[in-house]
Amino acid sequence: MWWLLLLGVATSRCLHDETQKSVRLLKPQVSQPVPHFRSSIVPSPGSLDPQPLRIHTYYTRDSVSSKTWARDGDKNRGVSRALAALRETTGRIQGILAVIPVQGPLLLSRDSTQYCRAVWGDPDTPNYHRCSLLNPGYQGESCLGAKMPDAHLHGYSLWPEHGLPQLIQPDGPGVQNTDFLLYVLVTHTPKCHKELCLKSLESSEPSSLSLGTTSAELYRALASSTLRKTPSICISWPAVIAYAACCQLDPEDRPLAGTIVYCAQHLTSPSLSHSDIVMATLHELLHALGFSGQLFKRWRDCPSGLSAREHCSTRKQVTRRDKWGQLLLTTPSVSHSLAKHLGVPGALMGAPLEEEGSLSSHWESRLFQGSIMTAAFDGAQYTHLDPVTLAAFEDSGWYQVNYSAAEELLWGQGSGxxxxxxxxxxxxxxxxxxxxxxxxxxxxHLDKGSCSSDPLLEGCRMYKPLANGGECWKEGNGLLNRAENPHGEIYHLHSRCFLANLTSQVLSKDKVSQPSRAPTGRCYLHQCTHKGTYEVQAEGSPWIPCPPGKAIQIPGYYGLLYCPQGRLCLSYKGTSAATSPLMNFSTQDLLFQLSLGLTGTPGHSLGKEQREELAEVVLQALVTRGGTGRCYFHSPSITAGLVFTVSMWKPPGCEGPSTATLYRTLTLILQEKPLQIHHGEGIFTTEYSLTTEYSKLLTLLDHNPSMIDQLLSAGSCLLLLILVGALGTLAYQKRATLQVGPSTT
Incomplete structure (x- = not known):
């Protein structure tokens, strides 16, 4: 029951709807020109072509919320992780969305209800409805708790009943080269914590949790003896990575500004990876850019294209309910994209949205598991920026979309x-x-799972990843059962979960006629042979073809292994990182370790927390220099002697060149031009070096094809000798098994 409970805890929820409701959306007021006031120049209709969306991030330590919790230690540790994730996310968005660019500096509006206490109420007065009395308590503008500097804002004036105004605050200079201004806070608020109350361990259903929940901290609390002896208990823990909202719109309702709030205490959790923060940031940023129940009604219909803005109008109907009461997003690109995903000809009525009260800002979880815009977040490795979500941004009428940036959504593909x-x-x-x-x-098939449900699935059940130890792709999970492994499992970067009932244990005579045990999730190595086809390997066995949809026998084992259909090797293009049968599995093939010595300002010493922050800064500079994603780099660290070390390998779903190619490219670039990093008051320069013989070997192999041939020949001979020896041992064992031997192929 313990692990079933933890499965529900691992799924998390997003807070966007309740957050966006608390924000007043501002847009430029349509009024007579005001002396001494500048405004962002809005291009005339059809005058410009769409350009990549320019997002300017503004990190502020100022928060106007009186409910924030000041924990500077947590905040400082989380800031570098948050900003590193933001840099990666905004760069990714720039390659996905394009807009008609803002001309000149971006200036945001002020809320007249905040700075003005009264307005002129006589319609016959020349200055009707203009501010007649200032609010003495006015302290400036904020966006979801983030203080907005006057430099980003229009000014304001006090107007007499007749005549010209008295200028109180002039226009700020604005922000150049910006289409969307994102304010960033790293802090603690009441939203950052979640309380879970259980009436009893055996009967209670886990409640829905907020975006970013991890089970590690909660597991320790639930596993305590207190819960076992108490009929009910409530636990509060850091449950949210981040939340965001849009704050301001342009005259055509496109989002101009918003705020993302990172919860500092949760950012320091060791169970939270950089990729998790990146995906959570992407989710929240997409909300602020337009995927929001508050903004759906403002979407525009532009039949002549984004550039011909004079033909755009507000969409008449964006959402509706079908005959069963399901809320749908009914715009054309979304409807066609979902139909294509499900393998249905033509278009559907629309794409289902999650039922979340009067508004909904997420896809229905039953149809969109793994989509970036579902309300549930299970981790970066299970989350993808899918084509249906990109179609929604095209239908907003504000953006031009690059569909080549979409990631495949496997859940429900071709299911009708x-x-x-x-x-x-x-x-x-x-x-x-x-x-x-x-x-x-x-x-x-990355993880073992348990068949369970949650409130979002509404009674439907799916195999959810186990909370601990079920990741087939984590080699460390196999260390626990190295001594005894009767099922022949292999935990490895290229291992996947298969339903199987394999066992190497000899059956007695009275069990021969009995049905075998029901298949369960087991981890075995796989390699792609063609698109959609693959081979599998259990411990000690040769590679065996695994026809999708069939059950196969593995030499040396009783039972069957079931080959999933339409799940593995779908993106195979002739070469695969999984095809590495001659590598020693214990060394984790294509694993590199890059080491960079850092020379810093004389006398500049760093504490442990400062070194952790510096490691993230160096890693981000390394990622930028390599021109690739963060997904290749793992476990960055800096020693007290200022040696930066990072492991390099390419996990499933990581797009780009091979690890060897990237490693070779980086070594050449860093030798020619070292990195220079500014961090705090120090300036650090990298000195290239290698720290493992394995790295040297792989680099040497890349430059010496003849040596590769020699090693492959030697490896083939060695493999043949091992295979002959294994067959001899197998033949001997077969004679000693009471005539009940393992299956052969």
Whole structure:
């Protein structure tokens, strides 16, 4: 029961709807020109072509919320992680969305209800409805708790009943080369914590949790003896990575500014990876840019294209309910994109939205598991920027979308019109859902999973990743069962979860006629051979072809292994990082370790926390220099002697060149031009060096094809000798098994 409970805890929820409701959306007031006031120049209709969206981030330590919790230690540790994730996310958005650019500096509006206490109320007065009395308590503008500097804002004046105004605050200089201004806070607020109350361990259902919940801290609390002896208990823990809202719009309702709030205490959790923060940032930023129940009604219809703005109008209907009461996003690109995903000809009525009260800002979880814009967040490795979400931004009428940046959404792919309905998810019509108890495989086959539900699934059940130790791709998980491994499992970067009942244990005579144990989720190595086809390997076995949809036998083992259909090797293009049978699995193939010595300002020493922050800064500079994603780099650290070390390997879903190619490129670049990093009051310069013989070997192999041939030949001979020896041992064992031997192929 413990691990079933933790499965529910691992799923997390987003706070956007309740956050956005608390913000008043501002847009430029349409009024007569005001002397001494400048404004951002809005281009005339059709005068410009869309350009990549320029996002300017403004980090502020000032918060106008009186409820923030000041914990400077946590804040400082989280700032560098948050800003590193922001740099990666905003760079990614720039390659996805394009807009008609803002001309001149971006200037934001002031809220007249804040700086003005009274306005002229006589319609016959020349200055009707202009500010007649200032609010003496006015302290400036804020956006979701972030203080906005006067330099970013229009000015304001006090108007007499007749005549010209008295200028109180002139226009600021504005922000150049910016289409969206994002304010950034790293702090603590009441939203950053979540309380979970359980009436009893055996009967209570875990409540829905907020974006960024991890189970590590909660597990320790739930596993305490207190809960076992107490009928009810409430636990408060850091439950949110970040939340965001849009604050200001342009005259055509496109978002101009917003704020993202990072919860500092949660950012320091060791269970939270950089990729998790990046995906959470992307989710929240997409809300602020327009994927929001508050903004759907402002979406525009531009039949002649984004550049021909004179033909755009507000969309008449963006959401509606179908005959079953399901809320749908009904815009054309979204409807066609979902139909294509499900394999349905033509277009659908729309894409289902999650039922979250009067507004909804997320896709329905039953149909969109793994999408960046569902309300549930299970971790970066399970989350993708899908084509249907990009179609929504195209339908907003504000953006031009680069669909080549979309990631494949596997959940429900090709499953037909009735996929994800509450009425069909439990009848066995789709293997994306489950109905049994016990262990199986998460649909991405990266993890073992347990068949369970949550409030978002509304009674439908799916295999959810186990909280601890179920990751097939983590080699360390296999260390626990090295001494005894009767199922032949292999935990490795290229291992995947398969339903199987394999065992190497000899059956007695009285068990020969008995049915074998039900298959369960097990981890085995796989390698792609063609698109959609692959081979598998258990411990000590040769590579065996695994036809999708079939069950196979593995030499040396009793039982069967079931090959999933339409799940693995779908993006295979002729070469695969998984194809490395001659590598020693214990060394984790294509693993590199890059080491850079740092020379700093004389006498400049760093504490542990400062070194952690500096490691993130160096890593971000390294990522920028390499021109690739952060996903290649793992476990960055800096020693007291200022040696920066980072592991390099390419996990599943990481797009780009091979690790060897990137490693070779970086070594050449860093030798020619070292990195120079400014951090705090210090300036640090990198000195290139290698720290492992394994790295030297792989670099040498890249430059010496003849040596590769020699090693491959030697490896082939060695593999043949091992195989002959294994077959001899197998033949001997077969004679000693009471005539009940393992299956052979």
């Amino acid at each position: 019109l009735e996929f994800g309905l509450v009425s069909t998810c439990r009848n066995g019509s789709s293997d994306f859902f489950c109905s049994s108890s016990g262990l199986g495989c998460h649909y991405l």
